[in-house]
Amino acid sequence: xxxxxSLLNGAGDGGESMNIIMIxxxxxSAFLAAMLIWNFIREKKNFDDMxxxxxxxxxxLLRVLRIK
Amino acid sequence: xxxxxxxxxxxxxxxAALVVxxxxxxxxxxxxxxxxxxxxxxxxxxxxxxxxxxxxxxxADTRVYFLEGKEKGGKALILANNHANEPAGLLAAIIFIxxxxxxxxxxxxxxxxxxxxxRSTRPGxxxxxxxxxxTGWGKKKFRMGNRDAAPLDQWPDPDVYxxxxxxxxxxxIDTRNTNRTWPGRPxxxxxxxxxxxxxxxxxxxxxxxxxxMHGAETMFPVTNCIVAPEKSSKIATLTSxxxxxxxxxxxxVEPSPSGFRxxxxxxxxxxxxxxxxxxxxxxxxxxxxxxxxxxxxxxDGKDSFLLSLARKKKLxxxxxxxxxxxxxxxxxxxxxALEIIRQFSxxxxxxxxxxxxxxxxxxxxxxxxxxxxxNPARADKKNxxxx
Numbered sequence: 018x019x020x021x022x023s024l025l026n027g028a029g030d031g032g033e034s035m036n037i038i039m040i041x042x043x044x045x046s047a048f049l050a051a052m053l054i055w056n057f058i059r060e061k062k063n064f065d066d067m068x069x070x071x072x073x074x075x076x077x078l079l080r081v082l083r084i085k
Numbered sequence: 086x087x088x089x090x091x092x093x094x095x096x097x098x099x100x101a102a103l104v105v106x107x108x109x110x111x112x113x114x115x116x117x118x119x120x121x122x123x124x125x126x127x128x129x130x131x132x133x134x135x136x137x138x139x140x141x142x143x144x145a146d147t148r149v150y151f152l153e154g155k156e157k158g159g160k161a162l163i164l165a166n167n168h169a170n171e172p173a174g175l176l177a178a179i180i181f182i183x184x185x186x187x188x189x190x191x192x193x194x195x196x197x198x199x200x201x202x203x204r205s206t207r208p209g210x211x212x213x214x215x216x217x218x219x220t221g222w223g224k225k226k227f228r229m230g231n232r233d234a235a236p237l238d239q240w241p242d243p244d245v246y247x248x249x250x251x252x253x254x255x256x257x258i259d260t261r262n263t264n265r266t267w268p269g270r271p272x273x274x275x276x277x278x279x280x281x282x283x284x285x286x287x288x289x290x291x292x293x294x295x296x297x298m299h300g301a302e303t304m305f306p307v308t309n310c311i312v313a314p315e316k317s318s319k320i321a322t323l324t325s326x327x328x329x330x331x332x333x334x335x336x337x338v339e340p341s342p343s344g345f346r347x348x349x350x351x352x353x354x355x356x357x358x359x360x361x362x363x364x365x366x367x368x369x370x371x372x373x374x375x376x377x378x379x380x381x382x383x384x385d386g387k388d389s390f391l392l393s394l395a396r397k398k399k400l401x402x403x404x405x406x407x408x409x410x411x412x413x414x415x416x417x418x419x420x421x422a423l424e425i426i427r428q429f430s431x432x433x434x435x436x437x438x439x440x441x442x443x444x445x446x447x448x449x450x451x452x453x454x455x456x457x458x459x460n461p462a463r464a465d466k467k468n469x470x471x472x
Contacts, residue, residue, distance in 0.1 A: 042241050061089060064096075071100040083237050084108045084115075 043081065050077040114214045115144075115204040115235070117228055118471035120461035121196065124183040126152035126442075130470055133195065136289070137271055137282035144238045145275050147200040148472055149286070150182050151193055158190030159293040159436030161426055162286060162359070165196045167264050167297055167349065169203035169230025170212065172383075173366050173411060174298025176227075177418035180457045181443055190430075190438030193286060197472050199263045199279065201238040203230035213380045218411075220455035222463070229383070233261035239275040249273055251346040259347065264297075267352035280349075287357045293436050294320075294429050295361045296422050297349040300368030300414065303391060303400045307339050311421060312363040314341040314354040320432065321362055324424040328417075332446045335402075336364075336421050360429070364421050366414035367402045384411045416449030 057070040079085040123130060129151045134140035165178035178196040185192060197203050206212050206229070217224040236242070239261050246260040247253075249270055259265035261276055269281030286292065294317075301308035313321035321338045328336055341350040341363075353361035369386040370378060376388055387408030395404035402409070423443060430437030444457060461469045 039240050057093070064092065067093060067096055071096055075100065075104055078104060079108060079111075080237075082108070085111050085237070 046077045046081050050074055050081060053077070110214060111206070114206065114228060115237075117204075117215070117226075119197070119227055120469050121148075121150075121179055121472050122183050122459040122461050122464040123150065123468040123470060124185060124459070126185040126187045126192070127182060127468075128153040133279065133282045133286075136285035137278050139271060139278045140275075140282055143275060144201045144204060145199075145234065145279050147195060147197045148470055149193060149195050150470075151191065152182075152185055152187040153191045154187040154189045154439065156189040156439070158438050159429065159433065160191045160193065160290055161429075161438055162283070162290075162292045162295045163192065163194045163422065164198045164283065164295065164297045164349070165194070166200075166203050166230065167198045168232045168262075168299055169197070169199050169205075169228075170207065170232050170371065171298075171300030171368055172216070172227060172229065173300050173368065173414035173418055174364070176218070176411070176415045176454050177298055177422065180415070180419060180449075180454070181422075181440075183459050184457055185443050186441045188439040188441060190436075191290070192438065192440060193290065193292065195283070198283070199230070199234055199276070200472075201234035201275070202232065202261070202263070203228050205231040205233075205235035205237075207231045211378050213378070213383065216380045216383050218384075218455045218458065219453065220458045220460070222460040225455065225458050229380075233258055234263070234276050236261070248347045249277060253346040255347060264299075264349055265347035267347055267349050268356040280352075284353070284357060287353065287359045292357070292359045293433075294425065295349070295353050295359045296425060297353075297361065297363045298418050298422070299363060299365050300371065301365040302372045303367045303369050303402050303404055303409070304372050304374075304394070306401050308365050308367050309335055309402045309417075310337045310339045310365050311425075312339045312341050312348075312350045312365065314343075314350055314361065316354055317341075317350075317360040317362055320360065320425060320428045323428045324421060327424050327428070328420055328446070332420055334413075334417055334420075334446060336417060339365075362425055364418055366417045367409050368414065369404075369409050386410055386414075412450050412454050413446075415454045416444070416446035419443060419449055420446040 053070045053074045060067050131149050134146045140146045165174035178194050216229050217226050242257045246255040263276050263279050266276045267280045268284045269277040271281050311321045325338050350361045350363040370383045374390045385408045426438050
């Protein structure tokens with residue numbers, strides 16, 4: 018995550034507002050990913066929900082890891 | 086309890102395997118570098134970030150090749166892969182970089198103008214990640230990119246893109262489209278920085294003409310043409326007539342609409358002294374009603390659905406069983422670019438350019454595009470640049 022954020026551009030040349038929004042979106046993605054993992058761990062019975070948590074997690078994980 | 090954890094572990098493993106299997110090709114594609122051999126005409130290679138510091142260290146930064154002639158003259162800037170899913174321009178630009186000898190004037194070439202887009206792919210359209218061109222020494226591999234920059238590099242998209250400085254409302258996706266973000270600004274979103282840097286090149290280097298190489302669908306009316314604003318239209322018209330009469334292919338002139346903002350052929354003309362020309366070669370791969378988006382379709386442009394539509398006169402270009410092969414599209418770009426430069430040089434001899442050793446349409450069609458690519462493995466390492 019830190020490596021990802023260090024790739025963000027433009028600091029100091031007036032582009033900060035865009036970068037801050039981008040950083041916030043990465044933080045939101047990481048937060049949602051953490052919540053999904055937490056819900057997956059806590060789920061005891063419903064296997065459909067377990068699968069759902071993991072499937073929803075995929076795009077968030079790919080974005081936070083800066084793959085897609 | 087044990088059974089529950091067992092199932093959870095299996096699910097996690099399955100999803101992890103899916104993520105890894107899906108992620109590895111995308112990661113490799115994003116980090117795959119295209120080697121270009123600087124030919125005899127290349128005198129220096131710099132980064133686009135030299136003209137806008139905000140690009141430094143980002144995936145939007147890209148290489149700028151200078152081919153400076155011994156004799157002073159005018160300056161031409163060639164932009165390719167402005168839309169990175171229209172690769173004929175990129176191949177034509179590489180032919181110029183690897184082969185051109187400039188005797189008079191200066192040629193500036195940015196082969197991967199939207200570098201971020203060239204390292205992305207189009208979600209849901211099943212694009213191939215790469216394509217290969219046959220050469221005399223093997224196959225040369227290229228990234229197949231997307232029209233817009235990767236969201237990894239510029240995110241999130243706004244609900245509506247408000248063009249700068251005209252405030253025209255454009256589609257949200259156009260905030261990542263470097264052919265909607267002209268003339269750009271140094272403190273705007275990343276793609277506005279890319280176009281701003283190009284404008285800075287034009288202003289600082291006193292560029293006379295700009296050639297922006299694209300591809301367009303056969304079902305789109307603005308295809309197989311030169312798009313030019315009022316101030317470029319005379320040279321564009323002469324070019325169109327000369328290539329038709331001398332080389333036997335069509336490339337008609339389309340006027341640049343003054344009310345549609347953000348496009349290179351509009352804003353470059355309005356915000357600099359340069360004469361802009363946008364070159365469109367047909368690319369059947371981009372048409373919607375085609376078969377699968379394969380590497381073969383990209384290269385040969387043959388599609389039975391388009392053929393059927395051509396028979397019903399639904400296309401804006403002539404189309405038959407031969408499709409619209411890459412060699413033809415690249416050859417058109419080379420010839421139209423050379424002809425525009427020639428016509429400009431005739432009109433303003435003191436600002437003219439003299440470029441040798443770049444093949445024209447007939448030669449590219451006869452020999453194939455790959456004939457003009459040099460082997461990076463055999464070239465002097467100091468002349469090989471990753472792009």
